[in-house]
Amino acid sequence: MPPAVFFPRGAGLAVGEIAELTQAEIREGSDDACRIDGIASLSEANRTDIAMFDNVRYEADLDTTHAGCILLSRRYATRSVPQRVAAVLVAPDAGKAFAAIGRTLFPAALAPEAVAGTDTISVKAHIDETAHLEDGVVVEPFAVIGPNVAIGRGTIVGAGAQIAAGCRIGRDCRIGAGVSLSHSLLGNRVILHPGVKAGQDGFGYVVGPKGLEKTVQIGRVVIQDDVEIGANSTIDRGAVRDTIIGEGTKIDNQVQIGHNVVIGRSCVIVSQVGISGSATIEDGVMIGGQSGVNGHVTIGAGAQIAAVSSVNGDVPARARWGGVPAKPVRDWFREVTLLAELAKKRRSSGRNDE
Incomplete structure (x- = not known):
């Protein structure tokens, strides 16, 4: 071969x-x-x-x-x-x-190509008669495009993708295989890698007399120009305001973004980050892999969060934080060093608490 x-x-x-x-x-x-x-x-x-x-x-x-x-x-x-x-x-x-x-x-x-190698609309795709597709849109086999969807020219919709009613997708986008979009508005040159799910309802419940009662989520997902989102990431639609991802932001694989989250422009969010509902991530923020961001906090513009950190409070602009809970990097390193020294003293004294 x-x-x-x-x-x-x-x-x-x-x-x-x-x-x-x-x-x-x-x-x-x-x-x-x-x-x-x-x-x-x-x-x-x-x-x-x-x-x-x-x-x-x-x-x-x-x-x-x-x-x-x-x-x-x-x-x-x-x-x-x-x-x-x-x-x-x-x-x-x-x-x-x-x-x-x-x-x-x-x-x-630079961007995913059509899996089937075609430059047309597949006869095996289902496209609602009320959907509007500009010239030059490619739709691969088994994709489903719902009522009143609008898709701009040069966009490729991958095999098995599902675009629910009313969604808007700009020009020159790449919608990967198995992507699911609902309640979403996409700008131009957006790349959604295979398995991205955007627009599903967020995690919202209140405690009632019969247990957990669901709260409605009536917002949207707004993804601005030049955003790229990695495989199997999920973006919940807003509850009472939109979930927004700012232009030029790059999001890695397997990232969870909760309802009402606002992410600014040119941010970098690495794999397995979880951002809880109503958090605000300002422009130019970088968040390392496997970090968690609590709900309703703000991470200021240009801040950097180290990998495997837990952010449970507001982070100032241009700050560098890390640890669990996250704190300024100098304080975090000082605590780590102190703990290592205490452990060393304990071992040298012959104490063994195991």
Whole structure:
């Protein structure tokens, strides 16, 4: 069986063109005409690949690499490379430069493509007669599009996706296989990876004489332009106000966003984060994986929350917090250090409480 190649290589770029694209410097003695058509790790690169070195942990891989071109961060600008490497580029920010190269060489990897490889509306899809689809919309087999749905041109609706009545989806969006949307408004260039669920009612109950009684959730989900949401994440619709995700925000896989949550622009929320109802996440916030955010709290603009933290109170803008419960990183580290020292003293004194 031939090897599977999901992202075929194109004509590539000359090293000189890569330098122009990334504003990197070409190190003396490099072959700026060397052609590069792929990106790879140092250990797996071949003579038509570019690989990045930005961490001393990979020095052994650098010394044995077969890459055609090496991209170095400026702090390693004078680091020696094997003679077989045709060219060396030095960039102020190697990570950003490497990402730009990848986007240019493999544009098809930027957003999901149609699974069925079609550019039309499948006869196996169910589309209500009152739905409005602009020209250029792709709908794959077994997708269901309900009454009064509107979808903009260039959008792909994946196999088995369900778009409930009244939803609005902008242009050039990617609605992955098995996505379920209800009570939702999406802007342009939104990417929902397979299994995303948005618009279902939030978790709301009151205690009544016969047990738990359900409270209605009559808000919407509003997802603004250029948002990307990872596989199997869930976004509850608002109870009495909208759940909002601001433009340019990126959300990882398996994230839970509760009702009435407002997330600002250009936020980063990593896998397995849970955000409880009515929390406010302001612009530019970064939340590490497996963290929890309590309901009705506000995380200020530009704040950073460390992974596996529990936020149970408001966080100031541009603060760096972590721990359980979350607190300023310096205080958290001080407490961790103190506990380690106390444990060490206990062991050295011969005490054993086990």
